[in-house]
Amino acid sequence: MDPKLEERARELRALLQKASIAYYVHNAPILEDSVYDRLYRELQELEQAHPELITPDSPTQRVGEKPAEQFPTVSHRVPLYSLENAFNLEELKGWQERLLRLLGRTPEEGELEYVCELKIDGAALALTYVDGLLQRGATRGDGQVGEDITPNVRAIPSIPLRLATANPPPVLEVRGEAYLPLAEFERINRERCSAGDPPFANPRNCAAGTLRQLDSRVVAARKLSFFAYALHWPEGWPAGDPPQTQWECLQRLKELGLPVNPLSQVCRNLQEVAQFYERWRQAQLPYACDGVVVKLNSLRLQEEAGFTQKFPRWAIALKYPAQEVPTRIRAIVASVGRTGAVTPVAELEPVLLAGTTVSRASLHNADRLEELDVHIGDTAIVRKAGEIIPEVVGILKELRPPDAVRYRLPSHCPECGTPLVRPAGEAITRCPNPDCPAQIRGQLQHWASRDALDIEGLGEKRVAQLVEKLGVRTVSDLYRLTPEQLESLEGMGSRSSQKLVQAIQRSRQQPWERVLYGLGIPHVGVVTAQTLAQHFPTPELLAQASIEDIAQIYGIGREIAEAVVSWFADPAHQQLLQELRELGIPALPPQKSPIAAQVLAGKKFVITGTLPTLSRQEAKAWIESRGGKVTASVSRQTDYVVVGSDPGSKLKKAQELGIPLLSEAELLALDPGNPHS
Incomplete structure (x- = not known):
């Protein structure tokens, strides 16, 4: 290869990159478009004539790969959290007050x-x-x-x-x-x-x-x-x-x-x-x-x-203020969720809002009903909270018809007749009956949802039939259903019954984090369930964890930790886990699965590169569950450096300091009595 051609290619790449940064980052172009295009063409022709000159960072390599058949999934090293919303300056002020309390700072x-x-x-x-x-x-x-x-x-x-x-x-x-x-x-x-x-x-x-x-x-x-x-x-x-x-x-x-x-x-x-x-x-x-x-x-x-x-x-x-539209309230119903929360929902004259047709909107709670003075027949102002969930934000009282009827939440659960309660200090009214059919339906639907056990064919209508006609009460009851039982339901034939039973049985293979999310623990969403499962890879380990053990995890607060500990302490939930265990769901191993021996106590580890089977968080959890500590940088106090593919500069530093290097297999071999599962 002619050194002059190599040098020219380097010059062109550097100049084109510099021009791109000036244009996109500093908004101060250093080249006319025509000049940029000519230099780009020169580099392109050089690379076409001499493919060995092509580098991954060349501007010519931005596009040109053949179309992908599908996108592989990838785990983020650092989670991408969404943001809480404030819709006015008062809510922003309330957020700051909570933040000041959290940080222990006074206004002074x-x-x-x-x-x-x-x-x-x-x-x-x-x-x-x-x-x-x-x-x-x-x-x-x-x-x-x-x-x-x-x-x-x-x-x-x-x-x-x-x-x-x-x-x-x-x-x-x-x-x-x-x-x-x-x-x-x-x-x-x-x-x-x-x-x-x-x-x-x-x-x-x-x-x-x-x-x-x-x-x-x-x-x-x-x-x-x-x-x-x-x-x-x-x-x-x-x-x-x-x-x-x-x-x-x-x-x-x-x-x-x-x-x-x-x-x-x-x-x-x-x-x-x-x-x-x-x-x-x-x-x-x-x-x-x-x-x-x-x-x-x-x-x-x-x-x-x-x-x-x-x-x-x-x-x-x-x-910024969301788009708002007026429409008439046809009726109001009290909806009971899987946690027993009772939410008033307005049924509306359908209206186009932010690109979708809206026919139902939340009225949130009893306080909101009182504040808005909502009557059936009112003309309501509707917007999408966070541009997603429709909600009623105002009532045009001057358009109220003379026969409009004021709405208040019922005193008893519309599903089971149990007197509703509103705990002191809470805005939510609840049905306290754990056997309420609405709560049971909600829990079953949550268990079968896409992010949980992902049971195809177990939608809202089918779940309602299972609860009403077949007496299903817990998620463990799903795994005892037979095709013959399902055939007795309206719309279910032999083939569809077999298919649903197979889908339910397949869900046994879902990993622990999906099961954890499906259990419906308060405050435990999809991301939190994944994080908890990585640190506590069995339900037994999570059940034995203290509030302090859970709260110290990055991304997990004390409120979540208290909810998890409280859920696992409930005898009914312990019974549910035992029933699932007896049904052979692999994500729930035997109750006597031992806690890992502290064979790595006092040892300090650093992880670099991509390991063959363990994510960085899984490897960290494995080490910490055995008493070891994972640090971010290599020092003379480091006992081992775990090395995967494409390691960073930590490998070089470890070699310079003479620190022992471990592969993933060698790491796991440090505890032969309790390997990673």
């Missing part, structure tokens, strides 16, 4: 400092850079597991293929939002209409759909953009001290060549947050924006505040 100590960022209406992305090179791009998914869409991410020109630093961290996790500029959205819809295709409903749907295209050339043609807003350095930050604030994170992202929304600001108090919110609420922006994200600026305070099962406590989305 001064207000907290925040960073405000515009909430772009797009799709969240997780980017992984290894030694500065883009290795993976993934969707949010459920927050723990997403889809690997790396070819599509590479097709977004504002996402750098290589970080703009000579000394990158071994691994850098970047979070951000892929979005579609409004001008591109309008262009795409014009083209679709001309071709006879239906237009996209909004830029967010178009962006999300584009990211899941199997052909990355389609992604490139739609010209998505990207803003980064968070970074994590799971294996250490070698280039100086890590950022100490969210604002420093944003600046560091820009230094690394990642685009950051310039319309961000440090706010010293809530008054400045409110001013930022009002400044941009009515602004004409080149992209869809549905609010402002407010984050604690101090990363130390963020860590101290922690997380709920779904949200970081240190951040909130202050949403």
